[in-house]
Amino acid sequence: xxxxxxxMEAFDRHGALLARAPITRWPMTVGRGLDCxxxxxxxxxxxxxxxxxRAVDAxxxxxxxxxxxxxxxxxHRKHHGNGERFDWPDGTPLEIGRTRIALRLADxxxxxxxxxxxxxxxxxxxxxxxxxxxxxxxxGSSWLEASEVSKYLKSLxxxxxxxVVMLGAWSGLWAIANKVFDGRLQFWRHVRIAxxxxxxxxxxxxxxxxxxxxxxxxTLSRFAYLLISLVLATGIYAHLAAVLPRRRAxxxxxxxxxxxxxVPAWLGAQWLDRMRLSNELYMSSLFPPSLRLAPAVPISQxxxxxxxLRGRLDRRLRGDDPGDDEE
Amino acid sequence: MPFPTRWPLRLVAPLLLLACxxxxxxxxxxxxxxxxxxxxxxxxxxxxxxxAAAVPSSxxxxxxxAAPAPGIAPVAPAVPAAALSRDARRIYELSRDKxxxxxxxxxxxxxxxxxxxxxxxxxxxxIVTNFHVASQLALEPERYSGAYVTIDGQEGAVELLAFDVQxxxxxxxxKNRTASAPVLEFRPAAEAMAQGExxxxxxxxxxxxxxxxxxxxxxxxxxxxxxxxxxGGALNPGMSGGPAVDDAGRVLGVNVAKRLxxxxxxxxxxxxxAQALVQRAAHAQAITQPAYDEVxxxxxxxxxxxxxxxxxxxxxxxxxxxxxxxxxxxxxxRCWGSGRDPDFHALNLERTKCQAxxxxxxxxxxxxxxRLSYEAYDAPTLGAxxxxxxxxxxxxxxxxxxRGNRRQTAVECTERYVDQGSLPLRAVVCMSAxxxxxxxxxxxxxxxxxxQSTQGVLAxxxxxxxAFDNGLKLADRYLQAFRWEGAP
Numbered sequence: 001x002x003x004x005x006x007x008m009e010a011f012d013r014h015g016a017l018l019a020r021a022p023i024t025r026w027p028m029t030v031g032r033g034l035d036c037x038x039x040x041x042x043x044x045x046x047x048x049x050x051x052x053x054r055a056v057d058a059x060x061x062x063x064x065x066x067x068x069x070x071x072x073x074x075x076h077r078k079h080h081g082n083g084e085r086f087d088w089p090d091g092t093p094l095e096i097g098r099t100r101i102a103l104r105l106a107d108x109x110x111x112x113x114x115x116x117x118x119x120x121x122x123x124x125x126x127x128x129x130x131x132x133x134x135x136x137x138x139x140g141s142s143w144l145e146a147s148e149v150s151k152y153l154k155s156l157x158x159x160x161x162x163x164v165v166m167l168g169a170w171s172g173l174w175a176i177a178n179k180v181f182d183g184r185l186q187f188w189r190h191v192r193i194a195x196x197x198x199x200x201x202x203x204x205x206x207x208x209x210x211x212x213x214x215x216x217x218x219t220l221s222r223f224a225y226l227l228i229s230l231v232l233a234t235g236i237y238a239h240l241a242a243v244l245p246r247r248r249a250x251x252x253x254x255x256x257x258x259x260x261x262x263v264p265a266w267l268g269a270q271w272l273d274r275m276r277l278s279n280e281l282y283m284s285s286l287f288p289p290s291l292r293l294a295p296a297v298p299i300s301q302x303x304x305x306x307x308x309l310r311g312r313l314d315r316r317l318r319g320d321d322p323g324d325d326e327e
Numbered sequence: 328m329p330f331p332t333r334w335p336l337r338l339v340a341p342l343l344l345l346a347c348x349x350x351x352x353x354x355x356x357x358x359x360x361x362x363x364x365x366x367x368x369x370x371x372x373x374x375x376x377x378x379a380a381a382v383p384s385s386x387x388x389x390x391x392x393a394a395p396a397p398g399i400a401p402v403a404p405a406v407p408a409a410a411l412s413r414d415a416r417r418i419y420e421l422s423r424d425k426x427x428x429x430x431x432x433x434x435x436x437x438x439x440x441x442x443x444x445x446x447x448x449x450x451x452x453x454i455v456t457n458f459h460v461a462s463q464l465a466l467e468p469e470r471y472s473g474a475y476v477t478i479d480g481q482e483g484a485v486e487l488l489a490f491d492v493q494x495x496x497x498x499x500x501x502k503n504r505t506a507s508a509p510v511l512e513f514r515p516a517a518e519a520m521a522q523g524e525x526x527x528x529x530x531x532x533x534x535x536x537x538x539x540x541x542x543x544x545x546x547x548x549x550x551x552x553x554x555x556x557x558x559g560g561a562l563n564p565g566m567s568g569g570p571a572v573d574d575a576g577r578v579l580g581v582n583v584a585k586r587l588x589x590x591x592x593x594x595x596x597x598x599x600x601a602q603a604l605v606q607r608a609a610h611a612q613a614i615t616q617p618a619y620d621e622v623x624x625x626x627x628x629x630x631x632x633x634x635x636x637x638x639x640x641x642x643x644x645x646x647x648x649x650x651x652x653x654x655x656x657x658x659x660x661r662c663w664g665s666g667r668d669p670d671f672h673a674l675n676l677e678r679t680k681c682q683a684x685x686x687x688x689x690x691x692x693x694x695x696x697x698r699l700s701y702e703a704y705d706a707p708t709l710g711a712x713x714x715x716x717x718x719x720x721x722x723x724x725x726x727x728x729x730r731g732n733r734r735q736t737a738v739e740c741t742e743r744y745v746d747q748g749s750l751p752l753r754a755v756v757c758m759s760a761x762x763x764x765x766x767x768x769x770x771x772x773x774x775x776x777x778x779q780s781t782q783g784v785l786a787x788x789x790x791x792x793x794a795f796d797n798g799l800k801l802a803d804r805y806l807q808a809f810r811w812e813g814a815p
Contacts, residue, residue, distance in 0.1 A: 035428050043545050097511075143713070144712055144713050144716040145713075145716055145717070145720070146713075147668075147670055147672075147673070148670070148671065148672065148673070151670075153759055164404055169392035193747045198767070216743070218742060273730075274729060274731075274737055275737070276737075279729070281727055281729065281738065281740050281757065282740045282742045282755045282757070282773075283742060283753075284719055284722045284723030285719045285723070286715055286719045286722055286753065286775060286777065287715050287719075288711040288712070288714075288715055288780040289751070289777045289778055289779065289780060290780065292744065292751075294744055294776060295744070296743075296744035296745055296746035296751045296752075297743055297744065297745055297746070298745065298746070298747065299745045299747050299754070299803060299806045299807055300803070301745075302741070302743040302754055302756075302806075303756075303799050303802060303803050305741055305743065306741045306756045306799060306802070307799070308741065309739050309740075309756070309758045309795075310795050311743060312739040313736055313758060313759070313760040315767070316731065316736035316737065316760065317736055317760055317762060318741065320746070
């Protein structure tokens with residue numbers, strides 16, 4: 001019996017095994033033809049696509065020769081065309097057509113046996129903490145707005161149910177996408193991302209409003225929605241990255257591009273629509289007075305500043321769109 | 328009139344309902360619990376628009392007028408002749424040929440856009456009516472033309488000679504009249520009327536036909552910015568601009584408005600203002616170009632008077648705990664208060680809304696109004712965080728013109744923490760400019776007290792149709808008036 005010199009495996013784009021051939025001699029051929037050593041069904045692969053050889057005098061190197069093919073092969077993102085020859089380092093996937101092939105040589109050291117994963121206590125704890133924080137944030141927020149304790153208690157079951165349904169639906173849809181594209185459900189991971197996104201957005205809102213109140217930074221309060229949309233964009237990126245883990249860089253660019261194009265487009269539309277960049281006319285979030293750090297000015301000074309309204313209104317008279325909408 | 332009661336009722340009931348709905352919808356949402364008895368009404372009708380319904384004593388819209396026509400079948404029971412007031416009949420006979428209906432017509436189609444009433448005051452055909460009846464002739468003469476119709480159905484064109492926006496009066500001239508017009512005399516100002524004296528109002532309500540309504544003279548309206556006679560009788564849309572006469576058939580006032588929330592509470596403009604305007608109009612040229620400049624000039628005079636009166640009369644202070652909150656002097660405005668929210672026990676909330684009776688019609692909208700309102704909060708058991716949330720929501724939940732319309736621009740605001748010594752406030756001033764009334768603005772001042780973690784006052788002052796500098800003066804006076812009384 002011939003000794004096995006190595007193993008060649010072919011995977012589809014999702015990592016599923018398509019074919020496997022033990023290497024018993026060099027050279028070794030790969031293609032659609034039935035006479036090849038590794039036969040592939042990929043229509044983007046030539047009948048004889050590759051010839052792979054291992055020189056006797058250079059036993060550590062496997063060389064690849066591209067045969068008569070239209071599509072060539074890609075190694076390390078470098079494309080190789082017809083007739084080219086190159087070295088194929090052990091353990092690196094080589095792409096031909098829509099198939100990825102991997103090589104394992106018999107004389108390569110075998111990695112140690114891995115321990116079975118422990119029950120993910122840490123992940124579970126993170127999930128529990130995040131969900132608990134989110135529930136606390138939602139309940140706390142509704143408590144701040146509640147008028148009566150009894151009414152608040154009565155509203156709790158509905159509120160909790162609504163929260164569970166919303167969180168479940170959101171994470172569930174992401175999990176379905178995850179299953180479709182990556183083969184894994186990862187429901188709880190999406191739950192964690194959703195909770196973290198909600199908490200971060202809430203924290204951002206409170207922090208922006210509080211800072212705006214404390215220091216009289218009206219602009220911060222006016223544009224808090226932009227900061228929150230950045231948080232949400234990060235959250236969406238985290239969801240997408242879980243769904244398509246191999247395309248993180250592309251997703252980051254895509255989400256970044258949406259934010260970079262979307263925010264100016266939104267601001268521009270706001271400006272064209274009503275000649276202001278934020279829909280907020282004035283800062284309306286008031287906190288307990290002891291949190292105010294900005295000084296109060298004399299009324300006369302404030303009204304002097306108010307004189308600037310005349311110029312702003314003149315600009316509106318010139319440039320405003322006299323639509324028929326009234327509010 | 329043989330069937331006076333049924334038709335107006337059927338017509339007016341929906342008008343009133345709609346008008347009340349409009350009036351309520353205009354009140355700020357966080358003050359909606361306050362009863363709104365102070366609905367004023369004196370705008371001109373726009374064809375078929377919602378505004379038409381809000382106008383009790385000017386014209387009904389064409390749709391409104393057309394509505395009863397198919398339903399005339401159930402004839403009202405004839406009123407026995409003896410039951411009719413002999414005086415009313417005499418007055419009607421005396422005045423009938425001196426009355427006219429005033430129509431504003433769309434120039435292109437010659438359909439009527441609004442209707443009102445008027446009366447001849449000079450043999451050469453001068454007619455007195457309300458400005459809100461003729462405002463389209465003043466502001467859009469290229470789109471509208473005016474016409475008069477006498478009781479005999481004789482029609483003719485009219486031209487606008489002069490108007491008084493402040494008092495809501497206009498003088499027209501009947502064009503191409505050959506015969507001299509029969510004239511209603513004015514009652515001399517020296518002859519004072521006695522309270523309870525019987526007077527008669529004439530006009531053409533809802534385009535149904537000329538009518539006389541009896542009522543009583545009840546003196547001048549308290550707190551009205553310009554003198555108005557309180558007429559204890561019915562006025563209906565379409566009677567605007569018609570005369571109110573005494574027992575001798577002499578004009579003592581001009582029909583102008585009525586209250587929607589009461590019965591037979593109507594208002595007349597004293598005749599002396601009409602007389603003055605007639606004198607001014609006698610030698611005036613007809614107005615053929617949009618008269619925005621003149622309207623603006625008169626509104627400037629109005630807002631100057633208004634500012635002067637508010638600056639001369641110190642605010643009254645209303646006490647809530649240790650807060651002293653400014654409200655207008657009782658002589659300037661009517662205030663209404665309301666109590667706590669029954670669904671929110673922990674929050675002790677008191678609202679007050681005040682309004683000066685100073686609005687004037689400036690075409691198809693009212694301006695010149697001054698409104699003040701505030702909400703005093705006290706919630707010792709609520710906790711600072713929950714109080715802050717409720718307080719913020721109420722502060723943020725204020726109606727503003729965020730988008731411009733064809734009448735005025737969207738608002739622009741400035742804001743600051745201000746302190747005049749005893750009480751830090753978050754102050755916001757927002758203004759919006761009128762497009763066709765240069766130099767006039769709507770101003771809103773808001774103040775939220777910021778010295779207690781579970782108490783506070785949110786206050787708002789609205790002034791419509793004010794000059795920029797006068798607005799700032801009023802804002803200054805208003806903000807300076809908030810006080811906190813320290814521990815004794």
